[in-house]
Amino acid sequence: MEIFESDAYQAVLEAVEKAEGRMAPKKRLAVLAALDCFAEYGYDGTSTKLIAERAGIAEATIFRHFPSKRDLLLRIAAPVVRHILTPAASREATELARQHAGEPRLILREVMLSRLHFMRVYEPLVKIVLQEILVNQDLRAIFEREVGGLFQQIAPIVAMFGPKTDLDRERFFRILGGLLLGYHLQRTLVSPDHGWSDEEEVDFMVGLIFDGLNATT
Amino acid sequence: MEIFESDAYQAVLEAVEKAEGRMAPKKRLAVLAALDCFAEYGYDGTSTKLIAERAGIAEATIFRHFPSKRDLLLRIAAPVVRHILTPAASREATELARQHAGEPRLILREVMLSRLHFMRVYEPLVKIVLQEILVNQDLRAIFEREVGGLFQQIAPIVAMFGPKTDLDRERFFRILGGLLLGYHLQRTLVSPDHGWSDEEEVDFMVGLIFDGLNATT
Amino acid sequence: MEIFESDAYQAVLEAVEKAEGRMAPKKRLAVLAALDCFAEYGYDGTSTKLIAERAGIAEATIFRHFPSKRDLLLRIAAPVVRHILTPAASREATELARQHAGEPRLILREVMLSRLHFMRVYEPLVKIVLQEILVNQDLRAIFEREVGGLFQQIAPIVAMFGPKTDLDRERFFRILGGLLLGYHLQRTLVSPDHGWSDEEEVDFMVGLIFDGLNATT
Amino acid sequence: MEIFESDAYQAVLEAVEKAEGRMAPKKRLAVLAALDCFAEYGYDGTSTKLIAERAGIAEATIFRHFPSKRDLLLRIAAPVVRHILTPAASREATELARQHAGEPRLILREVMLSRLHFMRVYEPLVKIVLQEILVNQDLRAIFEREVGGLFQQIAPIVAMFGPKTDLDRERFFRILGGLLLGYHLQRTLVSPDHGWSDEEEVDFMVGLIFDGLNATT
């Protein structure tokens, strides 16, 4: 199943394995195939039969390892949303803030680059989460809780960039998310062949955030 | 069926009717119910039986008017993506550019407000499109074509805001989209009960775009 | 609808009209389209929607003229089976027997040729009857009654060819039917492009019937 | 399910099993019930629900073993048309030709008797094939290919009966088919209660073929 050997898939696999413990080989295949199918056809557009076929295992094997299809989705998405996004991001930001104290531009640049790297690495999963979060209550709950936590943790750092009130910090957070999401969608969905340079785009976005458009272009 | 009398639903209905011609009463009900269900449960999460029940019509009636469920989705989503997004937006922008020549901030403000108004009015449809565009090839094709056309039409106006190269104009476009999408998701999904003021948020975003964060907060 | 202008279709139309009286134009179209579809897809394989489309009329119009689909089939097939097959065939045979008294070979030849001509002319209907008679009780009843009547009427003529007992006459009848059916299927279904000469084939079959294979080839 | 224990059904079952491999018990039931229903109501007149009920299994079980209803028909009909009709018939004819060299009447008699026995044993299937072959392209293709092959194989034996040219051999083939089909339909459909003796009828037909009617009756 060499289709599953890309970095993105291996990264998700590792993240899932951190929560599930060492997985049986066919369980791994199930996870990878599910990831692949969910990203391609969406959760509802993917049948367990399809997952089984793509994994080269029996349909019943999926249910030996996951009590339900819904659970399979959550057990794939949650660890990434939870263990990777949050602590990693905040730990990283804190570390960066320590290293580059007084150089907010640099901090922001590094954070954005690392978040984009993360989104690239977990690309199929990002797509799944985007898709399902609009509709799936469980996933939304997990997401909101984690993002809320993250917000708490890095609020002091955000403060370094100017925002003083809570509302302003939320805005800043939202703007960062919007810019990153917009770029990620463009580079992966709209113009995947454009030859994007993350550094260049991040520099542009950082410039925008700090100095606005006029100073940038 | 007073549930369907909100502005959002009526707006979509009108847009659909522009493409379908005058619709039979039960066809209208089918469109409205479909819209309602798709927005609530997603495309795949909605059964034609559910649509029929919510519309108070027979399931077969849906298929008398639309050859398939997939077609029903496209025939609802496409007119809005097509006839409303594109020409309206560009005509409006041109008009604004004429009125407020030399005041780019004002132009941008008005365009953003009107786009946000549009997203609010067509909220259920925006959600559907967001969901399906990641997975549905047909819808993606329609979307990309229309956005491409829109980009062509308003490129000269975008140029007024500073960007000189095509890439810069694309970036500007993407950033605008990212910011608007981020705000729309926050006001509708994340914190729907926070009493958002579109004017205030747009002013903030316009400030950011022109002067950057430091000058804004 | 020039597809319907072949001799076969017009012949059936005439036969049906003899039973139905002068038909409204759209009723004629319905009959022709039904004939065409039934012959192509079989009775069950043909939907009233398809008939309506092929006829270029509304589905409801079919039911204005025929109380049910089943009835439509019978009202097309019965007149041909009834009024054409039987009296024509026996009248013709009697006439031939009178003209060619003492020349059984000539009589048989003419009867076979005329039956083959008939099958050619009513080709689509022959196919429908063949198909449905195995399964449709009503049609089988009509067919058996008519064939029974025909058998009674021409028994004396059959006697001229040798068979003395009733069983032998039935056998003769069956053999004639089998040979004609076999040839008809071959010329229309199996090798429609072979350029068959009915005269030649009939001569062969007459030879076989009277003198056997050895004397023939 | 003692209804399925007749020789005819068991014979078809064996033939199907030769192509499908050893079948699961419920798969066998599905095949038998399908055979039964198809023969009684025709292909289109049979619903998968009816098959399931008659087999005493769940409807879904049918689709676990056969991808579609159409496929179920072909997977039942094809093996019989293919593996039974062709090689058996030709092997048998060759063998007979060896044993009864110089006695063409005897050979023909045995071949016809065995073919009639075959049609009797596979009676339900013969009916289905007759019905569907007029309308179903796939089945027609299989049939034509097999009959073509059979024709090639036994052409030398046919030559023993007199026909010299290819056309004459085809005619002989067609006549044999017509006679057999005519008798089979009479004994099963038209007068199933007349105590037919295959031997007697075959003798009659052989007589006809070799010496013609006059010498026979």
Place this chain on the structure above:
DNA sequence: CATGAATGAGCTTTCATTCAT
């Protein structure tokens, strides 16, 4: 005479899931 709109009943097929082996 003709039809557009509507439908209840039914169709084939797919679904996620269970269970004996």
Place this chain on the structure above:
DNA sequence: GATGAATGAAAGCTCATTCAT
């Protein structure tokens, strides 16, 4: 741990037919 077999429920869709206009 893994699977082939099985299934109840529900899916999307088609059917022949009715009726108001």
